[in-house]
Structure formats: structure tokens, C-alpha cells
Amino acid sequence: MYTALLTAIVTWISANFDLPPDYNYPSIKLVPATQITFTPAQREILSLQTEAGQPSSRREVVSVYDDATKTIFLPDTWKGETAKELSVLAHEMVHHLQNIAGKKYNCAGAREKLAYAAQDLAATSQPSFRLMRLHST
Numbered sequence: 001m002y003t004a005l006l007t008a009i010v011t012w013i014s015a016n017f018d019l020p021p022d023y024n025y026p027s028i029k030l031v032p033a034t035q036i037t038f039t040p041a042q043r044e045i046l047s048l049q050t051e052a053g054q055p056s057s058r059r060e061v062v063s064v065y066d067d068a069t070k071t072i073f074l075p076d077t078w079k080g081e082t083a084k085e086l087s088v089l090a091h092e093m094v095h096h097l098q099n100i101a102g103k104k105y106n107c108a109g110a111r112e113k114l115a116y117a118a119q120d121l122a123a124t125s126q127p128s129f130r131l132m133r134l135h136s137t
């Protein structure tokens with residue numbers, strides 16, 4: 001599931017950020033947002049960027065990456081169709097690559113900094129995986 005998309009995202013992340021590519025993919029589970037209730041340290045509430053002049057598009061997506069099981073949990077409303085949805089997946093894929101690479105960070109903030117940078121770039125640019133996703137569906 002999502003193999004082609006994940007391949008493209010891994011390639012894109014490794015090309016733009018200091019993380020080695022790894023094509024051992026995480027599991028992706030779509031679950032009701034209310035079930036994404038991990039410890040506060042694991043839970044992430046990603047306030048997605050809003051496009052200028054469109055405050056009504058503001059919404060929150062709850063997602064999490066579990067290092068132990070290498071699983072990305074996304075809300076079951078996630079369809080991978082919009083730039084914002086894909087940017088959230090890019091964010092969590094950064095955590096997966098960090099985990100696979102055995103990267104150690106001094107604090108959660110350092111770990112998040114790269115993930116948010118990838119998320120922002122994915123949301124505001126035209127990354128290759130967005131085009132690929134459109135053509136594959």
C-alpha cells in the first residue's frame with residue numbers, strides 16, 4: 001500500500017535533507033483520529049500551514065510515528081490527495097528515516113526541526129512525489 005508514493009517521498013527527502021534514503025517502508029495505518037492517543041511525547045498535532053487568504057482551510061491533522069513498530073498512524077480521513085495531507089506524510093517519513101538511520105537527537109525539538117522543514121517544503125513547493133501521486137491514481 002502506497003509503495004510508489006513512499007518510494008518517491010524517500011527519494012525526495014534524501015535529496016533535500018541530510019538523511020540517507022532507506023526503502024524499508026513503515027507500516028501505515030489509518031485510524032479514527034480519536035484513537036491516535038499515544039503518550040504526549042509521541043502524539044503530534046500538526047498545525048498545517050494555511051494558504052494566504054484562506055483562513056477557513058486551517059485544520060489540524062493528528063498523526064504519529066511509532067519508532068518501536070515502525071508504524072505511521074494517520075487519521076482515517078487521510079486520503080493522500082492534497083498537498084497538506086502529503087506534507088504530513090512527509091513529516092512522519094522523516095521520523096521513519098531518522099529512526100532507521102539510528103539518528104540521535106539531543107531533544108525532541110531537534111528531531112522535529114527537520115520533520116517540520118520537510119513538511120513545510122512539501123506543502124509549499126511542487127515536490128516530485130505530488131506529481132507522481134496524481135499520475136498514479
Ligand SMILES: [Zn+2]
Nearest residue numbers: 044095112115
Ligand atoms: Zn514530528
